[in-house]
Amino acid sequence: MMIIRYIEPKDVNDLYLLAQKAGFGLTSLQPNMEKLAARIERACKTVAGELPKADQVYLFVLEDTELNKVVGVCGIEVALGLKEPWYNFHVGTQVHASEPLSVYNALPTLYLSNDHTNCSELCTLFLDPDYRLNKNGKFLSKVRFLFLSAFRQYFEETIVAEMRGYSDANGQSPFWNAVGHKFFNIEFTKADYLSGVGQKAFIAELMPRHPLYVDMLPDDAKAAIGIVHPNTRPAYNLLLEEGLRYKGYVDIFDGGATLQADIENLRAIKESQSVAVQIEQPENIAVGDEAYIVANDDYENYRAILVYSKPHQNILQLTKEQAKQLNVENGSLVRVLSVQVKQLSSPEVVNKLKATEHFRMAVN
Template identity: 35%
Template sequence: MIIRPIAPGDLDALLQIAIESGPGFTSLMPDRDALSRKIDHSVDSFARAVTKSGDEHYLFVLEDSATGEIMGTTGIEAAAGVSRPLVHFRRNAVIHHPGDRHKRRTEESLTRCQYYTGCTEVCSLYLRPGFRRANAGKLLSRVRFLFMALHPERFADTVIAEMRGVSDPAGQSPFWDWLKHHVADLDFMSATQLACCGKSGFIERFIPSTPLYTRQMTEAASAVIGQVHEDTRPARHMLEREGFRHRGFVDLLDGGPTLECPRSEIASVRNTCLAEARLHAEKERPESEGGTACKSAIVANTGCSEFRATVTDQAWQIPETGSVMMSARLARHLDLGDGSSACCLPLNHGSRHAQVRQQPGHKPATEEIRYAY
């Protein structure tokens, strides 16, 4: 498995992913022209010289090394809410103060807001059903944080993830089923397409700016506020282990939660370390070299438009020399030569003793997932 930036030749595979992912997977809609523009934007973003996050969108694909098939996608939006509004509901506790203090009561409301403008967003993670195997989902998810550690100037200080909310097998959202009777009598798919395609005035026209009180909702609608789709639960747990937390902001259409974390505090950002690639011809580690085997780690080159990464247990960290040893075959897949700059992220965060020694002057770059957000 190799992670690489998406290319124009991946359009057919990306369209198939958009179709397979179904309603609610809002970052990839099944529109061939829109997906083609998304690919072009990504290619341009990787090629830019960047000193500050802007409208860049980085889309990666996971490729089967043996067959060349595209297994899945994952992406990063450098500064969400800049080119078009990023709008959420904020959950609020409203205290009513009648004349009699003993009759004061608290109830919950949802208020439309734009809070996360300019934050970096991780998105577009999808692993195709036929390719769900050990570590594939972890690679798709955590490689984005490794990329942020390598290129911090390209991203904002706060990173968010909008999680897919609850919907049934037919793609209907209990939250939207209630909300549509008060705002716009559209089916969930139509509302999603209008919102995600940035149709002029859709949110301002149909989503009220005045508070919505949860006591007025159906039991089914209120129960899913801040909850995630069944297929998204492992992804949420993974992000929470990385340090992400829900701060009360939910999606306008399905009520799914948005999680956030300072970029410098994301565990995988902190645990990504630079190393020097050392190659050997044998498939197995030469016994004389010593070092610590990476039971499972993401290993990558340090490029941008030529970025390549994989997950492997065939790499050995040599703390004494600040290097990571790998086979010449693995290095070829990652476009690495002997002595090239590489980076390593152990999948087990607890294995700090196995990390590569930092280069002089270099600070640490600061349940299997199905598909998620």
């Protein structure tokens, strides 16, 4: 069975293996055993209520219980930028006009920004490639929204998600080569690594404080602005389904899109429901094609599983094994969210799926 739970210190070796598989560009999951262990400790202390808001992070793992193996990880940072600045570029416009010359130019620009200070952040989403089947990816990504809906009081008003930008198989980022490399004079992979392990002072010291004119960048760098890495596209689409949007903010290293939303507008807040558990024999449970994430809403011992039995009249039927995995019993309340999003109208789908592409088309 696949189960999602809080990360624990014993998971550090599995997490290290996942970090090695993640490759370039996933800043918050670097193959550094000491840093990974420290992050796990921070997550455990967050649940225990031992850290100030500025240090809090929730980390969840997807475990294959048959193999006792962690095969995925995801997280939520509680509040960005309260101890050290959290940077991105804001894609803006600067107008240059001369009436006597009949010239009017609206030029796209990049401004260094700290606008997402004190926002919560969806982070560290990675699933072992061998487990990218049976809706495991959706389960891992969307469980965070179910957690947000259950424990809204622990988070800020706005949630953001910084998406991995484009880089090639060798870790070369055209955006970094055209922008960041000019100011840092180090390779993208090293800058990304230093940021991922918490050494971010160099960003404030070396990044430009004045707007950058996009039209002065090479074509491949312009084309990378607001574009997500091909491996990140499925995760990006899932976030769009849940209500996040691109608002013109991109990563300062690779130019990847940052999505954001008011937490109150997330689908999980509106559509998740609390229902009572009814334990039944497997043969007595009607199983369909639609998948549901089910969580126990136990803050100290959070658990979530994926089921294919539909809630009916505020009752959810579970097998004895499923109830055991969730640490619930007959009559316990659990929170349920459908994995499948209601079909959107065609224009809305098109607008969402092109959210990051609109800037690319504007500058090319």
